[in-house]
Amino acid sequence: MPVRITRIEITNFRSIQKVVIDSSRLQIIVGNNDAGKSNILRALNLFFNDETNPGEQFNFNTDYNIYAASKDSKKAREIKIKLLLEIPRTYHATNGDLIEWTRSWRSSGFFDEKIIGIKSIVGARGGRSTQRNDIPKRSNIKALLQNVRYVYIPAIKDKEYISKLRSEIYFVVNDVFNENFSDSSKAFEKSIAENLDGLTQEISDSLGFSSALSLPRDLSSLFGNLDFLNEMRISLNERGDGIKARHIPLILKYIAEKTKTLQAQGNPPYTFIWGYEEPENNLELTSAIKLALQFKNFVPEPVSQLLITTHSPAFYNLSKHDDDVKCVYIEKDNSDITSCESDYSQLDDKMGVMELLSPYIEEVKSRIENFEAVSELGDDKAVIYVEGSSDKIIIEKAINIFIPDRAGFIDVITKDFGAGTNYVCDMLKAYFHMHKHHPEKYKCAGIVDRDADGDKARAELSKIQDVGKSVKCFPLPLAQDIIDAKKDGYLIPGVLECNYPSHLWENELANEKLEKRELIADVLSPIKNNELLQLARTVSDDLEGRPYRIKIENYVPKSRKVPLANIISHMSNDEARGCLLFLERTMTDLEKFLFPE
Structure with missing residues (x-):
C-alpha cells in the first residue's frame, strides 16, 4: 500500500493559526466560506510542490498568518507544516511504523526539514509506547517520499x-x-x-x-x-x-495510472495524493453524485489518498455510511482559531439549507449506483436477483438440477451484506429502466421471500407500466409441509430455510445448530389461537405427530443460513433434487420468462 497522510498539522499559514486534522484515505473537509478549508489543500501544495495556488510561488509576506504577525513575540516568525505518514510495511524495520515529516519556512524562504521515524514498542507487560528515532543513513525513505505526487485541483477550473x-x-x-x-x-x-x-x-x-x-x-x-x-x-x-470539469479527474487518473507503470522493480512505489477543491462547481446535482461515487472507486488505487473540500452533501454524505471515508467540519471562533469537528450528526445542521437536500441525495445516489450496477449486465446472460448469499447458492444449485441447459446463461446476483427484499426490488426497477433503452439485452428476474415484504415488493413493481416485458418478480415457492402448516393455522415464515426437508432440520437440531423459537404464539394464526384457547389445548399437544413440528418450535439462525445452503450445494444433483423439489415449478417458469424463444 502506498504512502498515506494520517495527520496534518498546519501552523501560521494564511488564515490558519493552528489546525490538526486526522485524515483518512478519502477525507472530506466541509465548512462555511472563509473558514480555511482551501488553505489546508494549499498548505499541502506548499509542502510538496513549493507553491500555493497552481503556478503561484510561495510568498512569506502574504502567506504568513496575519493574526500571528500582529502578535508581539520573541520567537521568529515561521510557517510550519507537519505530516504524520503511514508507509508501506516493507519500510517499517528500518524506519519505524510511521514517519513524521516537518517542513518550515521563514521570511528568507525555505528554512528547515526534519524526517523522524516513529516506532511502536510493546512493553514486557503488554503496554505500548512510542519511540522517536532519526532516520538511518542507509534508509531509502527519502526516495519513497520523493515519489509522492501531490496534485492540487483548485476551485476555479478555467481554460488555462x-x-x-x-x-x-x-x-x-x-x-x-x-x-x-x-x-x-x-x-x-x-x-x-x-x-x-x-x-x-x-x-x-x-x-x-x-x-x-x-x-x-x-x-x-x-x-x-x-x-x-x-x-x-x-x-x-x-x-x-x-462537462469540462468531469474530464479533469479522468485525465488525472490516467496520468497516475501511467506514471505508476514507470516504477522499476525494487524501486519505491509512486504515491498520488489529490487535494480537490469544490468538485461540485459547475455540476448539476446528478453529475455531482456520480463524481462522488467515482471518487470512491479511485481510492486507494490509482489514487492513494484524496482530500476534498466541499459544500455539497453529494460528497460529504459519503462519510455517513462508509467507515473508510471521514469528514471534518472546519470553523473559526472569535479569536480566529481554527477548529475541527467530526460529529456527522451535526453536519447537515451546520451546513445550513443543504440539510433539506441530504435525504434526497441519498435516494438519488442509491438509484445511480443501481443503474451503474445493471448497465453492464444482460449482454451475454439473463439475470436473477436474490435476497442474500444463501439464496444465491441454492438458486444456482436449482438451476443446475432443473434447467441445466441454462446454467451457463444465467447470472444469479446478490450482495454479501445488506441485501433483502428492497434490494431485489430496487435492482429490478433499475434493470427495467435500463432495458427500455437496450431491448436487445436479456430479461431479468427476481426471487423474494413469500412474506409481507415480498408481497409488497411485487405489488409495487406491478404498478409500473409495461414492467413485465423485461423484468418479473417471483415469490419463493413453499414446500408442501409449510402449505400444510398454514392450512392447520401455523404461519411458518415463507423464507428459504423453512422449505428445506425436515431431515435437514433434524440433523441441525442434533448438532445443536438450531435456535429455540421463544414465542411460538408468533406463528399462530388468530383462528388457531382462538381454537386452542377454546379447547384449553396447549400448542405442544396440538403439534404432536405433525411433521412440521420442528419448524414451529425452532428456527435457523443467520449464522447457519450459508453453511446449510452449502451442505445442499455440495450434494449430488440427484440427492439435492429431493431437498429442492419445491423450486422445480419456479425454475421452469423462470426459464420460460427469461428465454421466451
Missing part, C-alpha cells in the same frame, strides 16, 4: 488550468511510451517536411543555406491544445463548464 493539465499528458506519454512515441513524432515530422518541401527548398535557395522544418523537442504546448470531441464532433472547448 485545463490546458495545463492536457500538457501534462505529454510528459507521461513521452516517458511511458518513449520509443513508440518518438517514432510517431518522427513520422509526423517527416510528413510535415514532405508536404512543405517547396517552402523549405525556396528558403534554402534564397538564403544560401540549408533549412529544414522540425518539431520542437518539447511537445507539451501542442498537447495543451489537444481536444476531446463528442459524437457530434463538438470541441470540448465549446462545451459547458460542467
Whole structure:
C-alpha cells in the first residue's frame, strides 16, 4: 500500500493559526466560506510542490498568518507544516511504523526539514509506547517520499488550468511510451517536411543555406491544445463548464495510472495524493453524485489518498455510511482559531439549507449506483436477483438440477451484506429502466421471500407500466409441509430455510445448530389461537405427530443460513433434487420468462 497522510498539522499559514486534522484515505473537509478549508489543500501544495495556488510561488509576506504577525513575540516568525505518514510495511524495520515529516519556512524562504521515524514498542507487560528515532543513513525513505505526487485541483477550473493539465499528458506519454512515441513524432515530422518541401527548398535557395522544418523537442504546448470531441464532433472547448470539469479527474487518473507503470522493480512505489477543491462547481446535482461515487472507486488505487473540500452533501454524505471515508467540519471562533469537528450528526445542521437536500441525495445516489450496477449486465446472460448469499447458492444449485441447459446463461446476483427484499426490488426497477433503452439485452428476474415484504415488493413493481416485458418478480415457492402448516393455522415464515426437508432440520437440531423459537404464539394464526384457547389445548399437544413440528418450535439462525445452503450445494444433483423439489415449478417458469424463444 502506498504512502498515506494520517495527520496534518498546519501552523501560521494564511488564515490558519493552528489546525490538526486526522485524515483518512478519502477525507472530506466541509465548512462555511472563509473558514480555511482551501488553505489546508494549499498548505499541502506548499509542502510538496513549493507553491500555493497552481503556478503561484510561495510568498512569506502574504502567506504568513496575519493574526500571528500582529502578535508581539520573541520567537521568529515561521510557517510550519507537519505530516504524520503511514508507509508501506516493507519500510517499517528500518524506519519505524510511521514517519513524521516537518517542513518550515521563514521570511528568507525555505528554512528547515526534519524526517523522524516513529516506532511502536510493546512493553514486557503488554503496554505500548512510542519511540522517536532519526532516520538511518542507509534508509531509502527519502526516495519513497520523493515519489509522492501531490496534485492540487483548485476551485476555479478555467481554460488555462485545463490546458495545463492536457500538457501534462505529454510528459507521461513521452516517458511511458518513449520509443513508440518518438517514432510517431518522427513520422509526423517527416510528413510535415514532405508536404512543405517547396517552402523549405525556396528558403534554402534564397538564403544560401540549408533549412529544414522540425518539431520542437518539447511537445507539451501542442498537447495543451489537444481536444476531446463528442459524437457530434463538438470541441470540448465549446462545451459547458460542467462537462469540462468531469474530464479533469479522468485525465488525472490516467496520468497516475501511467506514471505508476514507470516504477522499476525494487524501486519505491509512486504515491498520488489529490487535494480537490469544490468538485461540485459547475455540476448539476446528478453529475455531482456520480463524481462522488467515482471518487470512491479511485481510492486507494490509482489514487492513494484524496482530500476534498466541499459544500455539497453529494460528497460529504459519503462519510455517513462508509467507515473508510471521514469528514471534518472546519470553523473559526472569535479569536480566529481554527477548529475541527467530526460529529456527522451535526453536519447537515451546520451546513445550513443543504440539510433539506441530504435525504434526497441519498435516494438519488442509491438509484445511480443501481443503474451503474445493471448497465453492464444482460449482454451475454439473463439475470436473477436474490435476497442474500444463501439464496444465491441454492438458486444456482436449482438451476443446475432443473434447467441445466441454462446454467451457463444465467447470472444469479446478490450482495454479501445488506441485501433483502428492497434490494431485489430496487435492482429490478433499475434493470427495467435500463432495458427500455437496450431491448436487445436479456430479461431479468427476481426471487423474494413469500412474506409481507415480498408481497409488497411485487405489488409495487406491478404498478409500473409495461414492467413485465423485461423484468418479473417471483415469490419463493413453499414446500408442501409449510402449505400444510398454514392450512392447520401455523404461519411458518415463507423464507428459504423453512422449505428445506425436515431431515435437514433434524440433523441441525442434533448438532445443536438450531435456535429455540421463544414465542411460538408468533406463528399462530388468530383462528388457531382462538381454537386452542377454546379447547384449553396447549400448542405442544396440538403439534404432536405433525411433521412440521420442528419448524414451529425452532428456527435457523443467520449464522447457519450459508453453511446449510452449502451442505445442499455440495450434494449430488440427484440427492439435492429431493431437498429442492419445491423450486422445480419456479425454475421452469423462470426459464420460460427469461428465454421466451
